[in-house]
Amino acid sequence: MNFDLLFDKAKAKNIEALQIHLEELEQIDFDVFNGELDKHQIADTRKLSIKGIYNGKMGKMSTESLDEANMDQWIDAIIDSAKAIESKDEVFIYEGDTSYKDIPELATSNLDNLSKEEKLKLTFDLNEKIKNLDEKVKISQSFYGQAVKKVTLKNSKGLNLTKKVNSALLGAMAIVKTDDDSRQSLDYVQTDNPKDFNIDEMAEGVVKRATSMLGAKSLKSDTYNILLENRASATLLSAFMGMFKAESVQKGMSKLQDKVNQKIANDNVTLIDDPFMLKSTRSGAFDDEGVATRYKEIVKNGTLTNYLYDLKTAKKDNTDSTGNAFSGSIQHTNFYFKNGDSDVSDMIGSMKEGLLITSVQGAHSGTNPISGDFSLQATGYMIKNGKVDRPIALFTIAGNYLKWFNQISDIGNDLKFGFNFIGSPTLKIDNVVVSGNE
Amino acid sequence: MFEKKSLERIINKALDSAADFAEIFVEKTFQSSITMQSNNIENAVNNDKFGVGIRVAKGHQSVYGYTNKADEETLLDLANDLATVFSGTRAKKAITLPKMKKGDKHQIKRKPDTVDIKEKVDLVKRANQAARNYSKDISQVNLSYMDTVQNVWIASSEDIYVHDERIRTRLGIHSVAKNEDDMQSGFNGPGGHYGFEFYDTFDVEEAGQEASRIAVTMLYADEAPSATMPVVIDNGFGGVIFHEACGHSLEATSVAKNASVFSGKKNEKIGSDLVTAIDDGTIENAWGSANFDDEGRPQKRRVLIEKGMLKSYMVDHLNGLRMNESSTGSGRRESYRFAPTSRMSNTFIDNGESTFDEIIEATEYGLYAKKMGGGSVQPSSGDFNFAVMEGYMIRNGKIAEPVKGATLVGTGKDALKKIDMVGDNLSRAQGMCGSLSGSIPTDVGQPTIRISNMTVGGRKGNA
Structure with missing residues (x-):
């Protein structure tokens, strides 16, 4: 999308400064329940948030219909929003700092070290282990999710920043039951590297915790x-x-x-x-x-x-x-x-x-x-x-x-x-x- | 939004596999919100959401995908991707969709997107002024106004093709009262499946004063004691306990998986004879109502519990297959970003025969929970915990001094059995309910009820 065109259009309508924040997200989620695939979800979404200073007030809007043909509408929405605001607080669109910390590890993707099938298998294996640890386990649930998020931040003062972050989450839940009681326990690990997942430890942890709460x-x-x-x-x-x-x-x-x-x-x-x-x-x-x-x-x-x-x-x-x-x-x-x-x-x-x-x-x-x-x-x-x-x-x-x-x-x-x-x-x-x- | 032919092509692409169910959910939503703090309008934001969710299933196993890159080609690819999970011999013939149905039960007089933002701002200011003028102890008032116009088109291989427009609005008032010793807050948040005409149906100033009244009352309240005692829970938002502690356990989401205390209890006695509970998604212009559920089936009135007997669960299509039951029209979702599952709509305990005065008079000593705060529940055990926003002690059959910081603790199963008085003053109140398929508007409700004994947690120490 040509954001410079948007900045020009804003300027022509007397918006002093304009900033866009674009978040692009790709996600995969699995959920295994008692040995069966219960959820399998894929998503690919974008959200554009725009803010602009008009007569000293900050107008804001957001949209998920990313079509350049809507640009004039977006500008009008920013102006309407700014007109309604009464807060006398000074508002800012920032020209940027001289330097930003370099964190290359965050952008490095280790999520692909495992294939989609291997991730699914990992989730199933975890589920199986929970179930087999104790006969009191009546419900065993395991879930895997990953996201790749890309953020673009650009404004009419020349700021132009991007970042990309990766994350994966593996979690387990067990419900244990006896005749007169039922207890549950949940654990999860959030990381950017599937190597950090230890399914034996996680399965033992949730089952031990849930059973020890019985009674x-x-x-x-x-x-x-x-x-x-x-x-x-x-x-x-x-x-x-x-x-x-x-x-x-x-x-x-x-x-x-x-x-x-x-x-x-x-x-x-x-x-x-x-x-x-x-x-x-x-x-x-x-x-x-x-x-x-x-x-x-x-x-x-x-x-x-x-x-x-x-x-x-x-x-x-x-x-x-x-x-x-x-x-x-x-x-x-x-x-x-x-x-x-x-x-x-x-x-x-x-x-x-x-x-x-x-x-x-x-x-x-x-x-x-x-x-x-x-x-x-x-x-x-x-x-x-x-x-x-x-x-x-x-x-x-x-x-x-x-x-x-x-x-x-x-x-x-x-x-x-x-x-x-x-x-x-x-x-x-x-x-x-x-x-x-x- | 999309042509019928186009929707058919996408559904049929998904059915070109061993899948036996395919559904497409298209959503376009405009949302406007205004916030006010410290006597100033701080934010006035328009958000528009647009996206498409595709669900493909074989039996009760499903996959879901969503995107807002919504050209037909992308959607055909997505349908194809999802269908590959169910590889094998084709299960279902290509479908054609029926004629599109559109619901018209909840008439809207003033669509929010036709109302000038100035008028909305004036409304917020009126509530602000009234809330502030209530008492000199009011130190801050935060207001949030929102309206939303959600258009959904739902088509599926179940011979379903519907369009529904859900228009909702809500005004939230949060008052803070402060003195040298303490700071307390009160909240009131009326809302409905209405356009802007909603604000002509009640006194906006009174709504603002109500939030402040709670905050000021609690500012001068003593700490609640810790003990087990009878608890009288007032009508309206008091129904949140039933919603959290019983309602969620009656959703097929947990029942079908045998994860609910009420699994397999149909036609069994689960509550006292005085308890009849209903989930009704058809109440005209109610906050949790809609013409269709988010699987495209007509919303319904469901009697969940009748005189203590469990009569019906709330069931969505796929969990229905697991349970061998039909959908009760209870599939709901926040947006295209969520696959639907069984959820509540407007859920309440029905009227009984006692008057409010009779209930108080019959209580020698106990807690009167006039306004409830939120709460939570552990689904497997039904253990719950609720904050009392505005509470009073009952002494000698009379409402006595106000108390703050009380928490009600118990289990849904027990509480249902211990309801020993039910009033005749049913009312409903609005809330947002968060669960697997996102955050959705729901009404909670009940008449004034009494629970014969309950653990009250407070900070005063033990009574």
Whole structure:
């Protein structure tokens, strides 16, 4: 598509500056359910997002009908959109940074090292292994997905950037049943290289986890010290991501307002936003505004160092964008609690009585992202005298996330990421209010 | 959009294999959205979506492909690609499509794409003003307006060829109340299968005030206790519990795979006698309604549970084949980017006979959940968890002090049996439901109900 023609047309209609963001995506997905192919999907799509400055306001539109004949319509839509906007915030189309980090590993495709048939076989084999590990496995599901994403960012100020990222995901789910109980467990690996898939380990992991939860019962309401396992912690962090974004802060919707350079957590807590992490589709050298991305410790040894910014919010605070403008808002890249030194087995071993929380549910509803309050259903295990004692379910853990930052007494070395590129190692949190019905 | 002959060629290309089912789904959608924060219109965006999804199946096994490079040649290639998965002797003769049917049940008076953006902006501002004027404690109001005009053409080898236009609009108001100690929020989001005339059917200012009322009430609320107690869940959005904890388990998606607690329980008693539950995709102009489902079958009214007895699941075509049942017209999808599967439409517990006052008076001590927040459920076990957005304690048969931070925990199976009072004040509320085939508009609903005992999780400690 001739974007220079689009830029010329925009200029002729008094649009000061125009930028296009084109995302092209090719995907393949398989899903195997109890030995049968349940889903087999291929996709090839494009989405063009356009924004332009008209009378000082940013007009926006997007389309999936990529036909040059529609260009005049797109320009009109940008102008209509800009006319409706009242926000007095200064808006920007960026001319670009002097340099962008070169990350050749991200663009290198290892996805073709396996043929489509081999990937399908891998998914079937994984399914078979799950099924055969334990007769209590009643449902075995495995899935494979891969995507090749190409992004083109161009504007009328001469910016012209492209990036290509590859990713593949292999996952497994098992449901185990006895006469009076049923439990499930899920695991997955996200990578850009099929070599990282270990189907034996994955199958054993999900089956062991699901069976060990059988017979889970509630517990006595009380205050407990807990180990919040890596993925459960990542789920909780996801729910409260908003408070680190400059937009929430500037709108009075974050309790981290006025807290930069202040202690907000125990010394052992460091939170990182890393756009250069390998094997992540979230990584890249520039954001959607064309700003060069950078590695940053948002919380360093317990002190809040900065918020996540885009160009608009950075201007308001008289600072620089942190390169976190994605999909029309401020987003993290790869955001995680830095690993601590402790082995999780030692963390369990040194606990006289407590809980190991392996998953929390309802993080989108049981949390108040503004106040930090939450009350979530959880599952896990009771720990007694340094040993996993029995599985527990149907109870809630409650608290305030920012207060928890000061209750983190130990951090594991088992960093793991969720689907949304938010990660955490296992955290030990003291004095947590738990309610059950035993 | 595409000529009938062209659709036939694509379907027949896919059937040139051992496949016995082929379907093409063409979608063109215009969406406009406006957001307002801090008294300013922040964004006004038009998005248009366009694409084609092709599904090919043999028995209940299917493959799906989608693209928005939608010339006939690309689509023939895609159909051919998908069909190669089912190599072997040809199973089905070439088809011809019937005459195209178009639905006309949900009349629209003012199509959103004919309404000037200024009028939409004024609407958002009215709600904003009302929400802000409600109380000096309101520190922020975020509003989001959206309308969508979705045109779909669905043709399949099941002798189906339909065109449906789904026009929907919704106004979301999110109020934040703040004082020195705390910050709380409230939400209200009315919507429907309507054009812009929807906003003449209710008081927009009141809708704004309602979000603020919740936020302010919760700002001065005490923490909820942790205990097991009777819980009275109010009408409207309270139905989200049934939706999440029972509705999803009645979808063929999980039933057919034996992954639901209700698999194989048809004509068995699964709830108290007081429970009759319905999924009705035909309610005129309701948020979750449409003329046809996304497999091109007419939407229907389905009685799921009648006086506690499980009567029907919600079934899509392919899962129907697994279960040896016919489709109930429940195949839905977010867009051409998803293969359809069985989903809810407007799902609710039907009216009972108790009045609201009788239910409260009959409750010595318990929690009154006036407005529910969202929730989630683990499908295999039915364990659920819901946030109470606006809650009060009930003491001596009267609604007492407001409480915040309460979570309701239980399992769908148990809760259905423990419903011991059902009110006569059924109402519905709007939500977006996320599942395998994407995020789709659904209504939840119920009259006021009482669950005889339930785990309430709160931060106050143990009552």
